[in-house]
Amino acid sequence: MLHKRLIYILLLITATGFLGSCKKWMDLKPNDGIIKEDFWKTKEDVQAAVVGCYASLLGTPSGSETHSAAELFFLWGELRADMLATFLGTRDNEFEVINVNTTAANTITNWRPIYRTINYCNTVLEFAPNVRNLDNTLTQQQLDAWLAEAKTLRALMYFYLVRSFKEVPLKLKATTSDNEIVTIAKSTEEDIIKQILNDLEEAESKAVVTYGNNVTDRGRITKFTINALQADVLLWSGKPDEAIIAADKVIDSRRYGLVQGSLGGWFNSLYVVGNSAESIFELQFNVQKLNPFYSMFAVGNKRFVAAQKVMDAVYTTDASSDTTRDIRGDGASVQAATSTIWKYVGRNYDDLRAIDESYANWIFYRYADVLLMKAEALTLRANGNDLQNALEIVYNIRSRARALPATDEAPPPGDPYAISMFILNERSREFMFEGKRWYDLLRYARRNNVDILKDLVSTTVPANMVVSAQAKMDDPYSHFFPIYEYEIQTNKQLIQNPFYR
């Protein structure tokens, strides 16, 4: 009898084993992660979160996203410009953008990777201040420096968005749980620019001048990153006087200089090794976190090659000797023989990087950029010696780069427009494939006239679409992307860019 009862009990236990699965019902905390209540306790937490903001830009696409942030920076800055040519692997989405036929279903217009980084920055800005109450070792100065980094990074992200979409929702509060998801309407371009400039101004006085080592100084935001970004934003919003002041802060710091322009050496220093003396702020990839460019430029069915004009018209060639060439052209931006986009995948003049070496950095700002932004602003101010100084900067950049005489436009010294166009063209040589060309063209088009963009599309879209593409350019809203359809569907407050209705 006892024996029998034992059997019953055993069977019952087995049965309950089936009923209840192996879940811990009582424990609400995840086993493999940290929740908010356990985080934001010490200054190490804050530092980790700040570094996480930068790291989020390195990230591979997650969830429904199809592009990483670095890839978007490239595509947004170059696809609509004139330096890329399509190749075997070019995707339909990319053809659409190149042909000025972007629709709201195009995943390239999905801004999520950018807003994710913005949300990380917002989270730091919201939760870090309270840590000072919990951790006495966190000084106010240190906290302010970290907040300045988050503010600047957020400002940089909004600057990308405002230049790409014109009007976007200005989200300044963190979203840390599903309950906090709010739908907000778009802000105007003016309001976003104002917010960016405010953030930068607040950050400027709090940010560090140096982190004490070269690599960190290029990979994290310093005071001079803020000044460079300020110059860019001010130039975009048509304030040349203030842009000159901001650029001068970088120049007068005497912390940066142009890397000597030797054949091969310059390319090696800036792009192969990276973090050069010329660099102000870079997105630093590494062996663990490779950049997205190898499959775009280096494989057989690559997605892009350099346009014919890059060697034929932008850099040109000189048949007199094989060492007279623009150091930025063949073997640096492009491998002329194959039209390969070389900047991110080349190891030296001849050889590609191996696939596991594809960690060339993405350069947001470098010293040459600040110099040329100042030159551009000088042509707009055009007081006293401004034009002369602007030309001096351009020729300085050119002689460093050993630019060929064929690309010297020799503008009349008193003609601000001709000098500014020379600067635009010099920028295309200097920052080839660095994600700046479209924004440069758009900035000039908004300032001068839309013909710059009409001429542009006549060289980039197929011949049977040129007339349409040019007529589209007459609508200023066509210069900006549509809001991705998923965002429109989920946020009823968003109104589509009128060009795409």
Place this chain on the structure above:
Amino acid sequence: MKRFTSFYVAALLLTVAFFTSNCKKANIVSATTDDVNIYDYLKQNGDQFSSLVKVIDKAGYNAFLNAYGTYTFFAPTNDAFSKYLSANGKSGVEQLTDAETKDILKFHLLEEEVISSAFTDGKLPAITMYGQYLTTGIENTDGASLYKINRQALLETPNLKMGNGIIQVVDNVLQPSKQTVAQIVEANPDLSIFAQAMKETGWYAKLNALPASLTSGWYTVIAESNEALKDAGFDNYAQFKARYNDTGDPTKLTDSLNLFVAYHILPDIKYLADVVMAGSHQTMAPLEVITNKVVNKEVLINDDNFNGVHEPGARVERLASDLSATNGVVHIAAAHFPMKQRSPFPVYWDVAMFPELMRLSNFYKKAEYYFQYGDGNAIQDIKWEKGPLRYQANKAGFNKDYLQLFFNASNGGSWYEFKTPLLVKGRYKVWICYRQEGSCTNLVQVSMNGTPLTSALIQFSVKNATVDIPRDAAQEALGWKSYQIPAAGSGAGRMVGIVDIATTGRQTLRLDLVSGTCSTNNLDMVHFIPVSMEQLWPRFGTTGDGQIIYQ
């Protein structure tokens, strides 16, 4: 017994436990999609499309617009219909006949899905069910750019995706053209001289017929305006006819006036957007082509370099062109472009001179370079089967360079194909000029436009037997010449055959390996010399400065 019962109880418990832990209800999906179809969508949006729904009901198209398909439907709004009805003096959709409603709908319907990113400056890629193409373009009003469909309606909402196709919402009812290309030309007073010529030559009847099928019976007419003819010195039709009508009977196909008209007709429907996509187009004049270029956004007809001389082309009036007709399209040229009698001229073609090579300043005329097949056929005008193509510099060729073809050697393939420079139609002797090297034997067959040349195969290893100038004529008779200065037996020109070029333009030259596996096939130049002309001179320097010596 009791023991058994307890076992049953236990087994029952287990079974129940097993089922309760696994009890989910399957959701059975009975439809493949929950997208609405075109007709349902229009019905659901009656505030915008109630008139259209009435038209569809009247035509009896409601069933098929709600069935499976991949349609594109240009859907006019209620406003569009009220404009259309009042313009036609009707008070409501009811007053349209069934046939009218059917025609209206057919002209708005395509059997393929076309979204706005496929819109060009010309016609849509698919034809309407009515049998005429719709055109697209962009119109800018008050700073906003919108798609204009068929120059009649603005696209209000693009690309609404339905279960059975795409809806494109338009603000006007689209109306098909009622005129043929002949009638369009005839109706335009600015084209009266051209129209008169069209009638007298008998082309009018041909251009006035409806297309026989989707692929035949469509025409593109590039009419010259009276203004253009006046600029060319023809004030009226009489003068024009006097100049061209050489046989007295304009209906004869060999008459110059007849040929003139035929030369302005393309045997297909080509909007300007289609015209600009190809460099040359066959006309109705036998074996005559027009060429076109886009220069500074203008479409130019016959803007060409002939024998080094630039001949400016005739501009097409872009705004006045692209006139849709029931059987084609009409363009208007702003200048006179007669058919030209061109006599063939010799072409001395340096094959090692193409943009992809000349761009390589480190290599061109300086150092050897390998074009790899794997680079995605890096050269636009040279194709080959596989392996590398080697550029050799500092060699005894014209301009100190030549191309080395790896027939079956170093992973090379068995053929190379070149696009030649422009050749005027006529008869040419083809000379393959190579630099002999090595002794191994390759036999190579040369073809032009797919036709093998039969005089000789090339043997890159064979020298010209003599370079003695007195014996040049004898050598020429054997099909050999010395093409270089200074002359050398290894700089050999081989006459591989006579070719008849049927149409002026760029031709295809192909080298096919017959036998052998050598890499030393040093192709330097190809000479196309009209048969009636001097074949032996000029000769070409090997010093690198492009020296050409005439006798």
